[in-house]
Amino acid sequence: MTTRRSLLKSTIALTATAALPLSLSTPAFARETSSREFLKEFFSHSENTVGTIKLRYKEELARIYQQRGYAPLWIQKGKMTFTSKAVLKKLSSAQLLGLDASKYYSRLLSQLSASKNPQHRFQFEIIMTDALYTYFDDVAHGNLRQNDASSGWNLKEGNIDVRAITTEFFTGNHSFRQTIDALEPDHPRYKGLLKALHSHYVMAAAGGWTEFPNGPALEYDESDSRIPVLKQRLQQSGDLAETHVDGDEKFNLAVFEGLTNFQNRHGLQPDGVLGPKTVAELNVPLHKRISQIHMNLDRWRWLTRSDKQSNIIVNVPGYDLDVTLHGELAMTMKVVVGKPGNRTPLFSDEMEHLVVNPSWYVPSSITRELLPRELARPGYLARNRFEALSLATEESVSLASLDMHDKHPNNFLSNYRLRQLPGKSNALGDIKFMFPNDYSIYLHDTNAKNLFDKTERAYSHGCVRLEKPFALAKLLLQHDGRSAAQIDTLLGQKSTTTLVLDRHVPVHLTYQTAWVDGNGKTHFRPDIYGHDKKAGESLDKGKSFYADAENYALDATNDIVVSSG
Structure with a gap:
């Protein structure tokens, strides 16, 4: 018979290209041990690792499964449920909530879910629940916590009872969307940033934005071969209507207004002059803007909701x-x-x-x-x-x-x-x-x-x-x-x-x-005290944070409800 200890010893690599174990000592696991018996046995002992994964919330998981009478959340009759696939998709696209998807073992969980080995299914069950609880906690308090971000942060933190809110989800009383709504900040600027993050990922999926070449400063009514490139760049960031994007090299009124829109959104003097400061802001890489939005979503999560x-x-x-x-x-x-x-x-x-x-x-x-x-x-x-x-x-x-x-x-x-x-x-x-x-x-x-x-x-x-x-x-x-x-x-x-x-x-x-203003325009500002730089060092978000924008919906479409057990 497969034991709890043999399950714990099963080796699972954590790298992005990790292979699953080639063989298991007890392939008859699922036939000889019921799901409820196994989960009850597992949580009755002090070990907090599954394979090579150290559980972050072993005590919370024990409470959740006890409330469910140790009924599995993600497996029924030895097979993955439709709900588990939907949740895994949410974890895989966590970037679109400004979170680090690698924290939630989405690649490992995908490998485990594809395996037909019974042991891997039970590993999937426990790791999935721990990953989801971590995800919920990060939605409430931030992927990067206030104390880790930089010195000098002493904001009154969010008074969110993650345990109570998530209990309603894990017992089947609240849907996934209801749970996220209860955990997230209910502030227009936070919600606006989420939409901005989504649009920036869509932009990334379309190839990003055009790099603008350096050169002498340009002003209204001048002509230059770089003007068509400027039009394209301003259109990509929503500062110039697509109807104005053409090969004309004249710095016309539409270009002037588009450039001042861009300057206003980036805290620059809105003089309509294409000088070195404006060119520098035009050429900030898209993945850095995405990272900047991630950081600022976390800062909203740090604030009290009361x-x-x-x-x-x-x-x-x-x-x-x-x-x-x-x-x-x-x-x-x-x-x-x-x-x-x-x-x-x-x-x-x-x-x-x-x-x-x-x-x-x-x-x-x-x-x-x-x-x-x-x-x-x-x-x-x-x-x-x-x-x-x-x-x-x-x-x-x-x-x-x-x-x-x-x-x-x-x-x-x-x-x-x-x-x-x-x-x-x-x-x-x-x-x-x-x-x-x-x-x-x-x-x-x-x-x-x-x-x-x-x-x-x-x-x-x-x-x-x-x-x-x-x-x-x-x-x-x-x-x-x-x-x-x-x-x-x-x-x-x-x-x-x-x-x-x-x-x-x-x-x-x-x-x-x-942030996003009342007109839906996304604004960026210089990091005057170096807090973004410090956060970036603590939480390195780069091009690896790009995600398939189609994996995420901003509304409640395809909502998820787990069985009550």
């Missing part, structure tokens, strides 16, 4: 802020974020209060930048409404009373801290938004409004400067139940005033270098 009805999301490399209230996008605006040497940290917290006419308590790192200006130009700090606060007493000390020795950065910071009083020169502007955190980061107004005219806006020391701060304040106060008259009075205060919000609003400072 606050999807109301939240504030700052996208650092996108230099923008979205406010969602009651499930609807209520506001978007430009922001200025930390420069690469003073990165805006990535984390989650809750907006608790606003401060009108705030003072600015200057961080020590910025104080070290300001004091040399004071030493070079005495009175600089006082002219800009700065004062010194004694660390011992918290009382204000006249800067004029301090000598040059006292104003040396090391000496000053040992005894004082800087505070800037409210006013036109105050770096925080007229209002700041507080979500108390360990990083001393907040949202605030700014007196440097000209920065919002720039395409790239990484200029701050880490805090987030707002394009429309008072519009945000009114929106939050309305959400908090204040009347229009109350809001006007509160925001019109001349003295420093703290406005406490009864309804806290979750705030997420995120890092999305790929």
